[in-house]
Amino acid sequence: MILVDGQPQDQVSAQDRGLLYGDGLFETIRFTGAVAPLWSRHMRRLAWGCERLRLPAPDPGLLWQEAATATRGLADAVLRITLTRGTGTRGYAMPAAPRPTRIVAAFSLPVLDAVSYRDGVRLHLCETRLAEQPRLAGIKHLNRLEQVLARAEWNDPAMAEGLLCDQHGHAISATAANLFAVVDGVPVTPALERCGVAGVLRAELLEALPRVEVRELPLAECLLASELFLSSSVRGILPVQAVADKVFAPGPVARAMQSHWHELGYPMEQA
Structure with missing residues (x-):
């Protein structure tokens, strides 16, 4: 399942800064059932990255809820959280009031040899x-x-x-x-x-x-x-x-x- 800003969909704006400039961050998190043993470390790194890029940090509690929704039904999953600065006017200047795009996507764990x-x-x-x-x-x-x-x-x-x-x-x-x-x-x-x-x-x-x-x-x-x-x-x-x-x-x-x-x-x- 893929959620964009909490809604089931798989599309973002063609003017999203993540697409135009790579302006954003991501985390790739392994789930075993409903458990992600390294979740807290991923959240700390995401917050650190947001601080470095001057990007509003998402609420970890909200991300956990969306992760639970996206991974439901998967025995073992890989969850990717992508956070972009959202859309804005053309050019490299950061939007004065950014509205980040939040993508939470879950996939089956690939076969490990x-x-x-x-x-x-x-x-x-x-x-x-x-x-x-x-x-x-x-x-x-x-x-x-x-x-x-x-x-x-x-x-x-x-x-x-x-x-x-x-x-x-x-x-x-x-x-x-x-x-x-x-x-x-x-x-x-x-x-x-x-x-x-x-x-x-x-x-x-x-x-x-x-x-x-x-x-x-x-x-x-x-x-x-x-x-x-x-x-x-x-x-x-x-x-x-x-x-x-x-x-x-x-x-x-x-x-x-x-x-x-x-x-x-x-x-x-x-x-």
């Missing part, structure tokens, strides 16, 4: 580099063209994801997941002050890991890590089996974080 959780996934090393824009870094804004171009670089079904770097050759993330590496026994995740999305599961893992470093991660150092894994609020924890021709093996940190994911309330994928 249990073997990938056991053995890991292969990553394409993307040529597309992430641009730096500190004012947008971290938030989940609507402009995903970098990810679209990166994803167009491969069509091999054996490649589950792509590894993205910044302009300086530092590993940042996958196209739709955050990245963790274990370097000299210490978990490391890239700093995201200049580019990248600060994922909600990443935030959860930063609290769950007994010691973790958030810092720049040069690609060369990343490829020498003892283990790599991805975190996604929809897919959970995926060990990395290979980046291009560099081979890895699922390690104890990834396994521990998979157990933590399960303890949050998500099912454990069984191969």
Whole structure:
């Protein structure tokens, strides 16, 4: 089901600023039945993004009601909340009194390959580099063209994801997941002050890991890590089996974080 401003429909104005300028934010939330274990983290990130973009924040209680309506009847669902600045006069200037457009859409959870959780996934090393824009870094804004171009670089079904770097050759993330590496026994995740999305599961893992470093991660150092894994609020924890021709093996940190994911309330994928 798709709700637009609380009403069942699937259309918005052709003059909506989300369509014209990518002026807005979104959250993608996994539901297990009527439960979304990371809901509060998604709401905090949405509020943070609204503050960054000077966008009126929606009422979390209203969003929860609409989420419950949209996901009704789905055993496992992916909910997308899209918030735009709404319509306005032509031009980039923000409307003096914006009336945001709120889209709440639920879809069945895609089939997840249990073997990938056991053995890991292969990553394409993307040529597309992430641009730096500190004012947008971290938030989940609507402009995903970098990810679209990166994803167009491969069509091999054996490649589950792509590894993205910044302009300086530092590993940042996958196209739709955050990245963790274990370097000299210490978990490391890239700093995201200049580019990248600060994922909600990443935030959860930063609290769950007994010691973790958030810092720049040069690609060369990343490829020498003892283990790599991805975190996604929809897919959970995926060990990395290979980046291009560099081979890895699922390690104890990834396994521990998979157990933590399960303890949050998500099912454990069984191969």
